[in-house]
Amino acid sequence: MNAASSPVLTVRGLARTIGARRLFDITELAFPRATAIVLTGVNGAGKSTLLRMVAGLEPAPGATAHWTDTHGSSRSAPLDPFPLELRQRIAYLHQHPYLFRTSVRENIAYGLRARGLPRHEVARRVGEALGWAGISHVQDTAPERLSGGEVQRVALARAKVLEPELLLLDEPTSSLDGHAREQVIALVRELADEGRTVVMICHDRDLINLPGVVRWKLGDGHLDTHHR
Ligand SMILES: Nc1ncnc2c1ncn2[C@@H]1O[C@H](COP(=O)(O)OP(=O)(O)O)[C@@H](O)[C@H]1O
Numbered sequence: 001m002n003a004a005s006s007p008v009l010t011v012r013g014l015a016r017t018i019g020a021r022r023l024f025d026i027t028e029l030a031f032p033r034a035t036a037i038v039l040t041g042v043n044g045a046g047k048s049t050l051l052r053m054v055a056g057l058e059p060a061p062g063a064t065a066h067w068t069d070t071h072g073s074s075r076s077a078p079l080d081p082f083p084l085e086l087r088q089r090i091a092y093l094h095q096h097p098y099l100f101r102t103s104v105r106e107n108i109a110y111g112l113r114a115r116g117l118p119r120h121e122v123a124r125r126v127g128e129a130l131g132w133a134g135i136s137h138v139q140d141t142a143p144e145r146l147s148g149g150e151v152q153r154v155a156l157a158r159a160k161v162l163e164p165e166l167l168l169l170d171e172p173t174s175s176l177d178g179h180a181r182e183q184v185i186a187l188v189r190e191l192a193d194e195g196r197t198v199v200m201i202c203h204d205r206d207l208i209n210l211p212g213v214v215r216w217k218l219g220d221g222h223l224d225t226h227h228r
């Protein structure tokens, strides 16, 4: 397979048991490149846990990751400890994003500064991301004053600015309605159209029905990647 059609990431041996209950035991999970995927399953099925393990936010003992690096070479490593190279390629958005109590602008700039980008480059990229998410008017606002929809858009801008290949979104529209929900759906659609892989846990019909969306369903310890 060439780089264009090979998965953006493949994870093997991803398993999680809580008490006596097996949430999932996945032999191999390939994240197809440039694809929007909706992950469904009943409450408590383990959807958030699965994505958090893939993002390195929860330990995934025994699991391995396989991907292609920027030079086109095949790479693989245990998921635990989480490889730095994957940290730069994968973004996870919590259902209720946590923003630092500084300003919107600072929240978006944080990851770029952490990467050591020069100040003018940080300012340029943050300006672009603010415009993209339609939040330039709140750039100097304290995050605790934002609406739920604005918080989601700041979180999406903060992720997009780092240009991840794989975005994992945990119920991005579940706490929104009306115009705020539509704005977030439009941004998610743009991320997918840009050629990123977007996996979203959601029950939102409008997201599930986006063109070309692939459906995954988690239930009874099994992940069905051909769900219709
Ligand atoms: N750290 C934890 N300790 C104990 N139980 C947990 C922990 N994390 C998740 N769970 C349980 O694991 C199950 C799956 O949770 P979660 O991944 O949040 O499911 P979903 O996102 O599909 O609703 C739930 O029953 C939850 O209570």
Ligand SMILES: [Mg+2]
Residues within 6 Å of the ligand: 047, 048, 049, 170, 201
């Ligand atoms: Mg969840």
